[in-house]
Amino acid sequence: MTTRAATPADLDAIMALEHASFPTDAWSPAMMREELSSPHGFYVVVEEAGRLVGYAGLRAVRGARDADIQTITISESARGRGRGRALLGTLLDEAVGRGVHDVFLEVRADNPVAQALYASEGFAEVGRRPRYYQPDDVDAIVMQLDLRGWVARRGDAATGDDARGPIPADPTDGKGWC
């Protein structure tokens, strides 16, 4: 398994996985191309035997306190083996490097698997966007992660010390599209 920075040459493979993973609300190729080339973006792909099996993206404007998880997906056949968590960790490490304090995302209310992943990394629900996902008419749950807390918990996990603290619960206007 290889994780590397995404390039515009990955667009077709990314779009194939995008349509498979998000059949009713996939991004357009133009939107994805713009994301891949944005100076504020950080996109990575996972490959196995030369085949793209996952991708994820962060939007983090240099100097800004907040960042957004834009998307994350693993191909169906490669799920459940830690790749999603690893990709999320790669994005959060990048956010740490960019000096981000809080990371936001939006997740479909009918996606308990992704919600469980985010909650287990310390993301907490801070709001809802009713009927955000169309045409399915599904609410978006807005989640927030205190990045310094995430770094501290990871350090404690490495030393075997469990010191999970409270997650700030300020309402926000997070714009992650995940």
Ligand SMILES: CC(C)(COP(=O)(O)OP(=O)(O)OC[C@H]1O[C@@H](n2cnc3c(N)ncnc32)[C@H](O)[C@@H]1OP(=O)(O)O)[C@@H](O)C(=O)NCCC(=O)NCCS
């Ligand atoms: C969400 C997604 C990226 C997770 O990737 P993954 O590689 O399967 O996840 P991992 O193996 O790293 O598991 C991470 C956590 O996700 C949750 N999870 C994974 N598979 C699950 C399942 N079948 N049922 C319930 N929870 C599950 C668990 O909390 C798991 O942690 P654990 O292994 O310690 O229990 C993947 O399911 C996916 O691509 N889904 C379709 C696209 C999508 O919904 N993206 C998110 C948009 S917000």
